[in-house]
Amino acid sequence: MGMGYMILAGMIMLASWLVSSRLKSKFEEYSKLHLQNGMSGAEIAEKMLADNGIRDVRVISTPGQLTDHYNPVDKTVNLSEAVYNQRNAAAAAVAAHECGHAVQHAVGYQWLTMRSQLVPIVNVASSYMQWILLAGILMINTFPSLLLIGIVIFAATTLFSIVTLPVEYDASNRALAWLENKRMLTQQEQAGAKDALKWAARTYVVAALGSIATLLYYISIYMGGRRE
Secondary structure (H helix, E strand, C coil): CHHHHHHHHHHHHHHHHHHHHHHHHHHHHHCCCECCCCCCHHHHHHHHHHHCCCCCCEEEEECCCCCCEEECCCCEEEEEHHHHHCCEHHHHHHHHHHHHHHHHHHHCCHHHHHHHHHHHHHHHHHHHHHHHHHHHHHCCCCCHHHHHHHHHHHHHHHHHHHHHHHHHHHHHHHHHHHHHHCCCCCHHHHHHHHHHHHHHHHHHHHHHHHHHHHHHHHHHHHHHHHHC
């Protein structure tokens, strides 16, 4: 199982690298596809919120790259500086996607609610999980319950990665539907936005698969230790 896991982990790492590289190239490509409507990412976001009757969410600029996110605590759509200011298909896709999360929050989308409830657990788990798992593996023959505790904690983070999938796909679907229904983009721009979000979603798929594979690996160690 050790060798099998190493092969599987290598395959997942390769898939992650390929998807990330493809995502980067796609966003670079669609960043050069300037919108005919001349709207910036911030303007796209503000219009989508308004069209969905959401008046209590602010659109703000946040430093860095790939820092775009929706914060349900303070109700802000945080757009990276490039997305906030630029006027291209990539910026429109990201801005609308993050507003998709705001729409989910407004309508009480159950998967987003579940993910939000898991956030405090995952934050605490990430601080101690690796140390507990390491100690559990080292003490598998004398104190196997410690590894079991680590597995339960890791399972919570795996559940979070799985729950994230429908949340991200639904936000993209809401974004693309709004962009199309409101005729915000040309046919070429719409296709670019759809392609960009497709590759962004695949990064979450790879992350979830990697988490599931790792969880199964720790479970196999625990079961092997108990048999011994």
